[in-house]
Amino acid sequence: MSTSTPPSHSLHPFDQAVALVAMGAPHTFQGQVSQDYWNMVGPYGGITAATLVQAMALHPQCLGDPVSITVNYAAAVGAGRFEIEANPVRTNRSTQHWLLTIRQVGQAGEDGTSQVVTTATAVTAVRRQTWSGTDMAMPRVVPAVEAPRAPPIMGGVQWLERYEMRFVDGTLPPRWDGAEAESLTRLWVRDNPPRSLDFASLAALSDVFFPRVWLRRAHRTPAGTVSITVYFHASREDLAAAGTAPLLAQARGQEFRNGFGDQTAQLWSESGQMLASSHQIVYFKE
């Protein structure tokens, strides 16, 4: 109705970050790296995973909703444009299997040719109602409203400003004194500003934890996710029910050895339903 869009109607930073345009080539989408989710040397890994989830959702042949995605961070994604190829290589009656890559021009000092910066596979499915149950109940913790909202755990890191975090257990060590401890973190977390949960933002939230090795060792070594897997247990209805409320997010490391450590994580809705479980393997320098 108006010729200019007032700022109050502008897109949420998350929606801007995962916005994609379908290209002429089959299965191909173009996006723009968001500075709002910038990490130290590239975009936040969670937003990259979310962008791949978004590419599948936008694909005209997409069957059902995400069941799993594995994203491998092959190289730091640079600023500027990127291209996603999201190829549904096998479509069954109720499941669909995807190969995905992100490419950028000028990576790795190459001369004008685009280079693979991210690889991924995913499964989408049309899910039917079945018996459902859990074998890992949400831990009993203080409600989100009673947990103090933490300032970003590190200053000057853009993506940390995009999440409202309320730590319950295992925030950054108070001192980097090398005192070994367990690597368990629990926090209430949601988008900042709040935004209704969807599959893409659930994928992004699955990567919200700082490196487990920092907590385990009270030692801040350079570290970064090499590969993350997210299993989606939520339906669209479950996501709608979760709305904009905080999720309880839990992560711990299991094994750290010779430069790589794993992390296993769960995300529950405020009402106690596990919406996603997630795993990653993380490089650490020393």
Add this chain to the structure above:
Amino acid sequence: MSTSTPPSHSLHPFDQAVALVAMGAPHTFQGQVSQDYWNMVGPYGGITAATLVQAMALHPQCLGDPVSITVNYAAAVGAGRFEIEANPVRTNRSTQHWLLTIRQVGQAGEDGTSQVVTTATAVTAVRRQTWSGTDMAMPRVVPAVEAPRAPPIMGGVQWLERYEMRFVDGTLPPRWDGAEAESLTRLWVRDNPPRSLDFASLAALSDVFFPRVWLRRAHRTPAGTVSITVYFHASREDLAAAGTAPLLAQARGQEFRNGFGDQTAQLWSESGQMLASSHQIVYFKE
């Protein structure tokens, strides 16, 4: 020296199952589905994962050893030959990222064209010695020698004959009476006959558990792995030290919802070192 190979010198069934021949096309290998590892409607998922690990190891450009692999079972692999494409799409200084597919001719009723039956991604790396530690100690259980060796949990399933299993906790429910219980299984397990551990066999062992939903519900519904991820914490030296001794393998489900349930697993050497952690998402029918 002899014109015939005596049976005592024949390859271990595992080595036969993962044997591959490099083809003329780049990154391409051909293999033959092993009947020794046949499951109900296709090969054991673990042997498929192992074959992909083997393809990377055989690739002349392979950098380092496996850090992670994710294998997605897009369709049942049929009997006969298959083709693997194992493409190192990004090689960095010390890490390498792979896209892998398995194709078979005549899948899905197509006329003579090969179809994707499996997709995968993997990361290999040259690992350096760093600080190492665990945050998940091996559970205290009876030693392998004191745990009774179990007959295969189901008769007539070939791949179950390929493993020596000694259950410590959570074998198949004694009665399929629908009594809900926790989904934790612990067993000592190794190849049958014993074989020195390597990355390929460690990948195969990561899928050795029967579906968690059977144990959780004492109800035997059709079920199958959709996607498995293995994180390798072991070096070649660790594998050599593990030798042919049994591994302690532990698995549990976390969430089962609307046709899919997850599983998180760990494998420790007899000496208590976590050699691999693994996760999967499993379809179940009802």
